[in-house]
Amino acid sequence: MGPSTADQRAALPPALTEVLDGYEEHLRLQRxxxxxxxxxxxxxxxxxxxxxxxxxxxxxxxxxxxVLRSWLAQGRTRGGSRSTTARRAASARSFTAHLHRAGHLPHDVGQRLVSPKAHRPLPDVLGADQARTVVESAVARAAESTGDPDGDPLTAAVALRDALVLELLYATGIRVGELVGLDVDDVDPARRLVRVLGKGRKERSVPYGRPAQTALDAWLGTGRPRLAHPDSGPALLLGRRGGRLDPREARRVVHAALGATPGAPDIGPHGLRHSAATHVLEGGADLRSVQELLGHASLATTQIYTHVTVERLRAEHARAHPRA
Incomplete structure (x- = not known):
C-alpha cells in the first residue's frame, strides 16, 4: 500500500505546494x-x-x-480503467491550463495530452411499474404508521419523511445532495416547483406532481414538527435528531425501499434520477426539457438517456415479438 494523498502532498517541494494551493483555491472560489x-x-x-x-x-x-504521459501510463499499468485514465487526464489538463493562465508555464503543456475515451455504460433503471411500487409502498407504510393510535410518533414522522424522500427523488430527478440541501422556502406548493441549487451553484426550478405534493403536505403538517427543534433551521428534510438530513441516510432510505421491492435493481438515489429521466423521455418529453430538468450543463450528458430508451425498446422487442 503506497503513501496517502495527504502524505504525498506534505512531501512536495515548496514551489509545487504553492501552485497546488492556488489551484485548489481556484476550484473552490472561482469555479x-x-x-x-x-x-x-x-x-x-x-x-x-x-x-x-x-x-x-x-x-x-x-x-x-x-511527465504527463508517463504519469497516465503508470496509472494504466497499475490497473487503472479507461474511465479513471480519462478522468486523470482531464484533471491534468485543467491543472496545466490554470498554471499557464497564472504565469507559471510559458504555454499549456496539457493541450496535447490525449486519453482514451471512457466507456459510458448504460445506467440501470427501474421499469415504470417498479418505480410506482417503490414509491407507493413507502407511502402506504407511512399511512399505516401514522394511522396506528398505539404507534411511536417518532417512527411515524420518519416514515412520512422517507416517503417524501422517494416521492421527490423520483418526481423531480434531482440529485440526493440537491434534495437534502432543500429548505422549506425552496418549495412552491402553489406551482408545485422546487428551487434547486445544483452543480456549480447553478439554480434551477424543477416541477413535481400531485402525489409528491400530498407527501409534502403530510410531512410538513405532521412529520417535520415532530422532529424539529429550535436549532433545526430552515431545512426541509430532517434527521431523527432534528438536524438537516444527511445524504447517507437518504441513500439508506432508497436502498431499503428498493430492497423491499421484488425484482427491483439496487440502483440507489442516482438510479431513481436515471429512472425519472428515462420515463420522462419515454413519455414524449424532448431532450432539451430533460436537460433542464436534470440540470445538465451539456446536452451530450443528457443524450445517454436516448440510448437507454432505445435499449429498453430493443429488449422489449426481443422479448415480445414472435420473430425477434
Whole structure:
C-alpha cells in the first residue's frame, strides 16, 4: 500500500505546494465546484506532482508533456480503467491550463495530452411499474404508521419523511445532495416547483406532481414538527435528531425501499434520477426539457438517456415479438 494523498502532498517541494494551493483555491472560489469534485481534482494533481518529484522535478516549469504521459501510463499499468485514465487526464489538463493562465508555464503543456475515451455504460433503471411500487409502498407504510393510535410518533414522522424522500427523488430527478440541501422556502406548493441549487451553484426550478405534493403536505403538517427543534433551521428534510438530513441516510432510505421491492435493481438515489429521466423521455418529453430538468450543463450528458430508451425498446422487442 503506497503513501496517502495527504502524505504525498506534505512531501512536495515548496514551489509545487504553492501552485497546488492556488489551484485548489481556484476550484473552490472561482469555479464554485463542490467539495467532492475539488477533492477529486486535487487528489489527481497531488499524484501528478508526486510523479514529477520522482522524476527529479521541483518547480512548475519542470512539468512537460512527457511527465504527463508517463504519469497516465503508470496509472494504466497499475490497473487503472479507461474511465479513471480519462478522468486523470482531464484533471491534468485543467491543472496545466490554470498554471499557464497564472504565469507559471510559458504555454499549456496539457493541450496535447490525449486519453482514451471512457466507456459510458448504460445506467440501470427501474421499469415504470417498479418505480410506482417503490414509491407507493413507502407511502402506504407511512399511512399505516401514522394511522396506528398505539404507534411511536417518532417512527411515524420518519416514515412520512422517507416517503417524501422517494416521492421527490423520483418526481423531480434531482440529485440526493440537491434534495437534502432543500429548505422549506425552496418549495412552491402553489406551482408545485422546487428551487434547486445544483452543480456549480447553478439554480434551477424543477416541477413535481400531485402525489409528491400530498407527501409534502403530510410531512410538513405532521412529520417535520415532530422532529424539529429550535436549532433545526430552515431545512426541509430532517434527521431523527432534528438536524438537516444527511445524504447517507437518504441513500439508506432508497436502498431499503428498493430492497423491499421484488425484482427491483439496487440502483440507489442516482438510479431513481436515471429512472425519472428515462420515463420522462419515454413519455414524449424532448431532450432539451430533460436537460433542464436534470440540470445538465451539456446536452451530450443528457443524450445517454436516448440510448437507454432505445435499449429498453430493443429488449422489449426481443422479448415480445414472435420473430425477434
Amino acid at each position: 464554485n465546484l463542490s467539495a467532492h469534485t475539488v477533492r477529486a481534482y486535487v487528489g489527481d494533481v497531488v499524484s501528478l506532482l508526486d510523479h514529477l518529484v520522482r522524476r527529479s522535478g521541483s518547480v512548475p516549469a519542470d512539468l512537460d508533456l512527457s
